[in-house]
Every structure is written in structure tokens, then in C-alpha cells.
Amino acid sequence: MPLLEIVNLTVDFATANGSFRAVDSIDLSIDEREIVAIVGESGSGKSVAMLALMGLLPWTATVSADCIRFDGQDLLGMNDKQRRKIIGKDISMIFQEPMTSLNPCFTIGYQLTEVLCQHFGGRRRSYNNRAVELLQQVGIPAAETRLNAYPHQLSGGMCQRVMIAMMIACQPKLLIADEPTTALDVTIQAQILELLVELQQNNNMALVLITHDMAVVAETAERVVVLYAGWQVEQRSALDLFSNPRHPYTEALLNALPERAQGKLLNAIPGVVPGQLDRPKGCIFNPRCCYVQDLCRQQIPERQEGVLCHYPLELDLKPSRSSQDMVTDS
């Protein structure tokens, strides 16, 4: 039995311009100790899908699913109080914006021990040693003195480490890291990723890594879920996906990697992810797809073998680089 099983997750936002479907029938299952990457450009619904799982979306969001099971428990049928026993303890999440994710009015020590008190009871003081241990674990030097520091005294990378310490404090079975390094310096990014993978192995937890960086995925993930404008366009093992992408969007993402650049030009995907008001008819990727056919403009594709496409790419049938370029140019 998988640790987490999500079937047909859909999230709609009530907006001034009517209802907006930010996440459209996503399936996701995660085994214990697995690293799954969720990739896609900004606005693909990566954050919204995971916030829905955590129950952290604002009231304008309507979440529906056929099934959300975690560790044998049905999260869908739970009330807030029951869910709070799991959130922050067995499933926890770190965010993209480390500098603003810590409360500026409370010390690091307070915010760290608070979560332990909440889930294990007891007095805050009694967790001071554990807090120091956690800070050391996430690579914060002079951990004892940091307990009395306020967030504004720490750098972005340090704040993210504190966030990680806070979220692994209760030894969760699943950690969701939502673009944990996007806001950080390049040099720090690699350190934080390394830390997350190390913690995943030492603590035997599963890790969902949300990112739009395919290079990061290649280094860390075992399985990859590709989202595009709320659609789950492809989901496969990382090895498979990198050697043989089946969805044109996945292929385009991979071609955009710097090491696959042709000459000096990066193969950026032209256009942007459609928002609420410019969603096309038919397949949602069709305006940017270099293999687009008439059918794609008319009809919404069905999912086949984990690929949401009318014409999934086949290893053999995959057009060669040169013919693909012709299509792009035309």
C-alpha cells in the first residue's frame, strides 16, 4: 500500500471572473521513502495541488477528489481537528519564500519548540535540547545561540534551514518541499537540496520535491510528475522520463535544459502557461506544442499509460531533431 494515494484531485478557485480550475484531475501515489518530483512551469498548479493536500488553501478554493489516503487514513473525510493531528507531524511542507515564512515576532527557538509541544505535549523548555539538535542536523552553526535569534537576523538560506528543522522536528513520513531553493542564491541551492536528500535518507521519509528545474529532478528524483496548467500531462520513473519523454511538453522541458542547448541558444519553450482567461479549446498544451494536429485543437485528450496526449511520443516514432526543428520553425 502506498504511503500517500491521491485519486482525481481537482481544485477550483472562486474568482471575480468566475470559477477557475487550477488543478484538474491529478493522480499521485507515493511510496514510503520515495522521492517524487513535481515539475512544470510557474502557474502549473504544483503548489496549489500540494496545499490542497495540506488543507492550506484559502476559503475561495474548492477541493474535490475521489480519494486522498495517507498512511491508511482517509484525509478527505477528516475534519480540521483530526487533520491537524497529521499536518505538521506526519506530513509537513516547506515553502518557496523562506524569509517570510517565519513569524518575525517570535524567536527561532520558540517557533521550533512550539511544533514539538503541539504534537508531543509537554513544556516548551523541555524541548530546548531537541531544538538545538535539529538546528545542528540542518547545518546551522552555533545552534544554541540561534535559539534566541529572530528571523530577520538570519539569511534566506538560514531561514530555509530553520523551516526544514521545524518541519522535520516530528519526524514526518512525508515532507513536501515546494520550490525550496528558488528564492536562494545558486551556491546555497545545491546545499539545501543535498540537505533535503540526506534527511530523506536518514529519517526514512518520503520527499515530494516541487521544482521547475529539470536538472534538479535528474539528480534527485525517482519518479516525476509533470504538470501543465493544472493538467497532469505525464507521470513516470525519472530514468524513463529523461531517456524517453512521451509528452511533447516533457520533451520541451528537457530540451530547455542548458546542457541540451544547441550552440549558444537555449531551447526555451515559446509562449507562456495559459491563465484563467486564455485557456485554449482541446488539449491545453496545443498552442505551444510543436506536434499539434487538428484533433488536438478540438478534443480534450484521454490519459493513456500515464500520458495525457492524443499523440504520445514513441521512442521509435519520435521525430529526429532536425524534423522537429522544422516543425518549430514553420
Next chain:
Amino acid sequence: MLNYVIKRVGIAIPTMLILIILSFLLMHAAPGGPFTSDRPLPAQVLANIEAKYGLDQPLWRQMINYVWGVVTQFDFGPSFKYKDRTVNEIIAQGFPITLKYGFLSFIFAIGVGIPLGAIAAIRQNTWIDYLAVGVSIGAQVLPNFVMAPLLVIVFTLWLGWLPGGGWGGGSWEYLIMPVIALSTSYMASIARITRSSMLEVLNTNYIRTAKAKGLPTKTILLRHALKPSLLPVISYLGPAFVGLITGSVVIDIYFSTGGMGYFFVNSAMNRDYSVMMGITILVGFLTIMFSLVIDLLYAWVDPKIRY
């Protein structure tokens, strides 16, 4: 933190001195004096009186004498109009009254305003929110000089529940209307500021983090959201304090409560230099002390200021 306090007190002392000197000079720069009246006194009599009160001396000497008396002995000198009373006696009579209803007004404005605003924010777009917003808008357009007669019409003339004025030794039925008239508009402003600031805080990433930790709603609201929400409220308390002081003049006159406002207005009319100065300096002193307290409060809530 201690360094911060010492620094702030260090600034307060020269501020106080400047206040005393400035108000002394301004007072004497105005034309006329306490003994000028419609029927001029004979020159010799005037000179005698002025000599008695030291007004014949050069201004700089008067000032040094005055400042010396204030700083070393808290002595504000004799009143120029109430011949048998000193300024200190007048303050001793009026100040406790002003302090009592002023303090109650302040507590009322904060004690009702903050919870009202917080509840409105937490229950945004429900009837509680609409009610709170409605009440605070209504209350805000009713300054003390409108509120006071309205209250008297309703509670004294129509219902006959409360005395329309007087102090009655400060018992509650004499306090209710002054306190409400004085504090309602500040209560409303505090509620409005709390509401908008709380709404903003509830949308921040750190509140999302608090939820992600699995904390109960009560903890999130009272611990994680309230404290940062209070920053703009605290900065409003300074102006509100000054507003309460000026408002007390209206209250003293309208309700004949006998507080300092009454003496303040009279002394200005009569050019009773020493009473006027005494009250100005006392109020200035209170304002400076209060802003010191505000700054310390601010530093307590916002750690960025402390370091």
C-alpha cells in the same frame, strides 16, 4: 533592550527642557499680560503687582527662575488670577479627575477597539464583520463634541438615567457619559486599524506556516496573528493619547467635570501665565512619557527595532 531604554530616556530629558523653554517664550511673546484689562490699573499699582510676581525683571531672568523652580522643586509658582492658590494646588485638584476619566477612556478605546477589530477580521464578510465595521464607521464620524450633547439628550433628557454633568466624587454614573463621549471615536479608529492589519497578517506566509505546523486556530489567531497585527495600533496610540487630552477640554466644559481642561481654558482666557504653563508642561511631560512607553511597546512587539 536596556541600552534602548537608556537611549530613549536620554532623548526625553532635553525634549522636556526645550518644551518648557519654548512654551515660556511663546506665552510671553503674546501681547498683553495677566493684569491688562478693559479698565487699566493706575501705573503705580500695576508696577507694584508686576514687581510682586517678578514680571518687572528681564525676560531671561524670569525664565531662568521659572525653569529652576520647575526642575528643582516641581514648583510652578503662584496663580496670577486665583490670588490665594498656587498652580500646584490647582493641578492637584483637577489632575486626578482628568486622569481618572482619561484613563478609563483609554482603556475603553483599546479594550473594545482591539477585540472588535480582531473579531471583524477573523469573521471577515460575516454579519459580525459588517456590524463591527458599521459600528466603527458610525462611531468615527461622532467626535466628542457631537457625542457629548447626543448622550445628554438621550440618557439625561429622554431617559433620565444619568446625571447630565458634575463629578459626584467620580462615581460611575458621572463617569459613563464623559468616558463614552471622549473615547468612542478612538475606539472606532482602533477597531478599524486592527481589522485591516489583522486581515493583512492572516494572509501572510508565516500564518500559512503556523497552519502547516498543525497549530489550533486559537493559537494561530491569538499568538501568531495578533502580535504582529498590533504594530499599527501601537503607533496610533500616540496620536490617540494627544487627542484624548485635547478632548478632555471639551469634556470638562461640557460635563462640568472639573478636570484640568476647565482650568486650562480659563487660564488661557485670563492670561494666567503660571497656570497655563503648569498645565502645558504637565501635559507635555505626560505625552513624552507616553511616547516612551509606546516606543518600548513597539520594541517589544517588533524585534527588528530592538537590535
